[in-house]
Amino acid sequence: MKAKFLVPLVLFLVLAGFLGLGLTLNPRLVPSPLIDKPAPEFRLPQLENPDSYVSLADMRGKVWLLNVWASWCPACLQEHPVLLDLARQQVVPIVGLNYKDGRDDAIGWLRKHGDPYTTSVMDADGRVGIDYGVYGVPETFLIDQAGMIRYKHIGPVTPEAVRDLILPKIAELKRAG
């Protein structure tokens, strides 16, 4: 075996090493322009009680999660057990932003699958979703005491994401506050 014929193999293995490292990184962590910016204002009716409204100001002083969900979204069903589990631990309030959904469908869905939310608000026309840059459901935002968005999770929340990212960030924010 002459050394020069090994060059392609070595180059390829170096490349593969980098690709392997790349798998442990997340290129999507950076892009959201909303991170470390004030969360957009909203004032929306509660799902179960449409006469009473919830707004961003009501949550001031708390570290909380805003979870965008809909009854028509299969991926929401996928993350649902994770949210239920998180709700049982009572770490932070979880506000559900019921996105572009029918009220009866949404209530029925929660009855059937369980309700992890401290409260859910209805964003029937998706205006608030647009303010929050939602382009797919589910998405989850972590918002701090001062109403700043500190983390955004795109797609279904996984147990790993809760354990490795969301819970540590919550602990950090609570300490800071």
Add this chain to the structure above:
Amino acid sequence: MIPELGHFALILALVISLMQATVPLVGAHRNRLALMAVARPAAQGQFLFLAISFACLTWAFVQNDFSVQYVAMHSNTATPMIYRITGVWGSHEGSLLLWALTLSLWTVAVTIFSSKLPEAFMARVLSVLGWVSVGFLSFTLITSNPFDRLLPAVPEGRDLNPLLQDPGMIIHPPLLYMGYVGFSVAFAFAIAALLTGRLDAAWARWSRPWTTVAWVFLTAGIAVGSGWAYYELGWGGWWFWDPVENSSFMPWLLGTALMHSLAVTEKRGAFRSWTVLLAIGTFTLSLLGTFLVRSGVLTSVHAFATDPKRGLFILALLVLVIGISLTLYAWRAPRLAGGGSFAFVSRDTSLLGNNVLLSVVCASVLLGTLYPLFLDALNLGKISVGPPYFEAVFVPLMAPVVILMMIGPFIRWKTDEGSRVAHQVVPGLVASVVAGAVAAFLIGPATWRTVLGLSLAAWVVIGSVQILVRRLADRPGTATSVRLRGIPRAWWGMWMSHLGIGVFIVGVTMVGGLQQSADLKMHPGQHALLAGYTFTLREVVDATGPNYAAARATVELTRGASPVATLRPEKRLYHAQQMPMSEVSIDVGPFRDVYISLGERLEDGAWIVHLFYKPFISWIWLGCILMAVGGVLAASDGRYRRLAERNASSAAVGQTA
């Protein structure tokens, strides 16, 4: 029930592919014909079961079976039928199934069209293809099963990503996959040849048509994809140097080098170890492309669902397939004799030069694509590499490729006199630079880019005419029509593909240098002027489609007093995913496109309107069509068929004797 059938068919296909991978290889090694003979029926059986599996998934889409998770995520009762069918490959799981089906289709094609190959060689080729198939089928079944159930079923699905609801997207993925996956045949031939140590002209001749056909599909696939980006994304661009685009372009660059290198290996026996390396490299890049798209290590406009487990699996697959191949190469390649020698001034040198340049271009694209990943992995920060890098690297490297490409046919194989070649080539080159510079100054503000681009295009055209005239002058005495018919198809294929490059360059240069655009706020009834055209926004009305609501604008296009066209761009909102989409309207012409995309509606009833004037843009795709047609001509050259027949008859003689 039907999805379970599909699932079982997929498992059966995996089992058969394992047989196809192992048994014939053992047979070829021990020289047992009975074991080698397993390869063909196994390949055909695998195809049958994959086709069944694919049909089952299609059926689930057609029937709106939302108890299948993949269907629920990518289809909807309101989705038009055609997009329910193409939704099958609209996302990760289904497109992997399409990948496997395509590979199997190529394998079956090899069993049919290369049926005259020696039995042991065929057994090895099919075995290598079988191994690749084992990898992809287990990937599909273990990490990305499209038949996974969603129980209880949801009443309504999510609809296909509206960006993909477009005629271009119906054919783009299958074409691209035919290209990508087609290089697996050249790869399998190369590995089989390395295993036997028989890397000769016969091997190159067998590989050539397969490589060319894969290249044709890839060319067409990339062209359709870029056309889709042009009219569907609504930004007016046609190429963005996006990681996913790059990952289809890299195999194209290396595949182009491979085609030319195979030609030299067949004709002159030279570059053998280089050709093998190119065959392995091209397929590596096809697999790498799959990895980049599927693993989510890079951000891209192609928003596929990503999952680190899948990334790890496909990386392991990549390392296994390519690692083993390159180890085999390191072991076997040193034994290859150099092949035919050639002088510095020879067609061999010009082809080698271009192959090296194409490989360097490919490496630069790879570097630019992965650079953000390298930096991130080394903790040097997050950056993104954009078009400025790629253009700065691409143009200076490709310009000599184009110049050499047209000089090559003037030079003789093996050795030639520098002064003779210069005598033939220099007048054309000088004329091209003059023509390019004059044209650039005539059409508008000349930049070095327009001068360079138009000179290169002129050189391609002048050179093409010259080599055609020379070719006809080769056989004096007969009528021109007879001489024209005497030229083999392969030669016409080369000629036309090279001419296609020239046409392509005209398009790129003119659009890059002379396009005009305007982003305006327009009220209905208002006019706007751009590039000598008057745009009148007549009205914006509400319209409804099967699964979307739209605002449709009517824009009248006039030039002077005469009407040119009425364009109707739309702003659509797709119901299920609540995704706004801009549906552009284009007046296509041979020398210019006028392109309108409708933006947002403002509070006061006005609309944002994006207007583009794009000179010669259709030449970009015309160039691609010429290249692809050239490839078809080259691959269908009668020479390959005659050689196949001759091999068959000599085999028959051998048997009777």
